[in-house]
Amino acid sequence: MLVTVRVQRFNPETDSKPYYQEYTVEVEPTDRVLDALNYIKWYHDGTLTFRRSCAHGVCGSDAMRINGRNRLACKVLIKDLGPKITVEPLLGFRIIRDLVVDMEPFFAQYRAVMPYLINDEPPPVRERLQSPEERELYDDTTKCILCACCTSACPIFWTTEWLGPAAIVNAHRFLFDSRDRATEERLAILNQKFGVWRCRTIFNCTEACPRGIQVTNAIEQVKRRILFEQS
Amino acid sequence: MTTETAREVRQVSSRGLGAYRGYRPPPGMISWALHRVTGLGVLLFLLLHIVDIFLVNYGPETFNELLFLYRHPVFRIGEIVLVAGLYYHAANGVRIILIDFWPQAYRYERQLFYGVIAVFLLAFVPTAILMIRAILV
Ligand code: SF4
Ligand code: SF4
Ligand code: FES
Numbered sequence: 001m002l003v004t005v006r007v008q009r010f011n012p013e014t015d016s017k018p019y020y021q022e023y024t025v026e027v028e029p030t031d032r033v034l035d036a037l038n039y040i041k042w043y044h045d046g047t048l049t050f051r052r053s054c055a056h057g058v059c060g061s062d063a064m065r066i067n068g069r070n071r072l073a074c075k076v077l078i079k080d081l082g083p084k085i086t087v088e089p090l091l092g093f094r095i096i097r098d099l100v101v102d103m104e105p106f107f108a109q110y111r112a113v114m115p116y117l118i119n120d121e122p123p124p125v126r127e128r129l130q131s132p133e134e135r136e137l138y139d140d141t142t143k144c145i146l147c148a149c150c151t152s153a154c155p156i157f158w159t160t161e162w163l164g165p166a167a168i169v170n171a172h173r174f175l176f177d178s179r180d181r182a183t184e185e186r187l188a189i190l191n192q193k194f195g196v197w198r199c200r201t202i203f204n205c206t207e208a209c210p211r212g213i214q215v216t217n218a219i220e221q222v223k224r225r226i227l228f229e230q231s
Numbered sequence: 232m233t234t235e236t237a238r239e240v241r242q243v244s245s246r247g248l249g250a251y252r253g254y255r256p257p258p259g260m261i262s263w264a265l266h267r268v269t270g271l272g273v274l275l276f277l278l279l280h281i282v283d284i285f286l287v288n289y290g291p292e293t294f295n296e297l298l299f300l301y302r303h304p305v306f307r308i309g310e311i312v313l314v315a316g317l318y319y320h321a322a323n324g325v326r327i328i329l330i331d332f333w334p335q336a337y338r339y340e341r342q343l344f345y346g347v348i349a350v351f352l353l354a355f356v357p358t359a360i361l362m363i364r365a366i367l368v
Contacts, residue, residue: 010243018243068255091253094244155260158250201330203259203340217337220330 001029003078005036007048008088009098018095021045029079033066033087037073050099057210060147063090064099070149070208090152106148109163113171113189118182128179138176141169141218143211150205150215162198163190165205165215172218175225191226199223262344266323269316276313307366311359318354322347 003025010018023040034052041048052062055074062073065088067081078085093101119128144166151157151164171190174180190196196219205215245253256264287294300306326343330336336343 012243065253068253069257088253089245091245091250094242153254155251155254155263158246159248200263201259201327202263203337204254204257206337206340207257207259214337216330216340220337221334223331224334 001027001078001083003027003036003081003083003085005040006084006086007037007040007098008086009048010089010095011047011097012095027078029077031078032074033071033076033078033081033085034062034073036078036085037087049097058145060145063147063149063152063210064088065090070153072147072149072210075210090148092152092154092158093148103148106151106164106166107146109151109167110146110170112163113167114182114186115167115170115174117174117177117180118185119179120181130178134178137178138173140213141173141176143213144169144173145211146170147210149208149210150213153204153208154199155202155204156198156200160194160198162194163196165199165219168196168199168219168222169213169215172222175222187222187226187230190222191230196223196226258341258344262323262326262347265319266327269320272313272316273320304366307362311362314358314362315351315355318358319347319351322350322354 005023005025006020007023008018009015009021023044025036025039025044027036027039034055037048037050037052041050050062050064050073052074053059054061057072057075060072063070064073065071065086066073066076067086068088070090073087087099089095089099089101093103093105096102146166148166150169151166154165156162157164168190171186175183175186199216199219201216201220203216205219206213206217209215251264254260283294283297286297323344326347329343330340
């Protein structure tokens with residue numbers, strides 16, 4: 001199957017602004033967009049730059065806009081897109097080159113919510129017990145691979161500096177963990193002006209998440225927790 | 232580093248309102264954009280309304296002259312647009328409240344949006360017919 005891949009390109013040392021370049025490649029319908037990009041890089045144009053690592057949807061490094069929506073290139077099949085494919089970098093970040101963007105602001109948001117278990121109580125003799133029901137409360141948000149599909153799909157994030165959905169998902173993962181003891185500190189962080197209240201329930205994040213996490217639902221749970229527990 | 236040539240490295244990012252053009256909007260994004268636009272439209276009308284009521288202070292003549300403006304066809308068509316904005320904003324506002332307070336609402340986010348469109352049409356079409364009739368007579 002012959003497909004035309006239109007890629008947004010940008011080299012900060014030679015180009016003044018991004019432009020599009022088209023490549024025509026022969027691929028199988030069951031190939032993924034990542035395979036097409038690899039093919040271009042290996043046999044057509046070695047200067048094409050993009051990130052990828054695991055190629056199996058677990059490392060989160062090849063998030064990009066595919067036909068205008070945030071997706072992992074390694075999880076989208078060519079046959080679901082048709083013969084014309086547009087590939088662009090994630091929105092809202094500085095472009096380092098071609099499809100590679102500067103994710104540092106994204107990881108700064110992530111670090112801001114203290115994404116680790118906090119519990120200073122002396123450890124029990126055996127493990128800290130948790131019932132299946134307690135575990136279920138945050139099961140969905142443990143699946144995040146920090147790909148930034150959600151945050152860079154959020155229209156609020158494009159215009160405003162705020163925590164963004166991914167950081168809230170990862171805060172949710174500890175807020176709803178019965179073993180964690182930093183609920184107050186975390187809720188205080190999320191209750192700030194640029195915390196959860198910036199979310200306008202647009203659901204772009206949920207639509208984009210390659211892990212199928214109910215991102216907006218997690219954000220709404222945090223909002224309700226602040227509303228009912230902190231006031 | 233001093234060995235580095237002073238090559239200008241340009242910074243390009245896709246932040247700001249321009250980013251909206253770069254994303255193929257899912258229904259939720261459309262519902263939100265409409266909510267913003269109608270919200271601003273209604274606010275604009277409200278400001279206008281405050282100004283015209285304020286003009287009562289300058290005597291009944293001034294006020295009546297202004298009312299003539301409101302009877303102008305362009306303004307009356309504008310009124311229909313205003314009603315459309317109000318209906319949408321109200322219906323979608325209820326949807327947002329549901330999403331915020333009904334824990335299961337996220338499952339039906341899209342259906343709720345289509346519901347908003349249905350409620351909007353049910354309310355707006357009859358109103359619009361009545362208003363257009365009033366303009367024609
Ligand atoms: S639901 Fe909230 S976080 Fe998700 S895209 Fe919308 S505004 Fe952004
Ligand atoms: S919540 Fe989903 S889209 Fe967002 S960073 Fe995690 S895996 Fe990616
Ligand atoms: S390459 Fe690892 S998620 Fe796609």
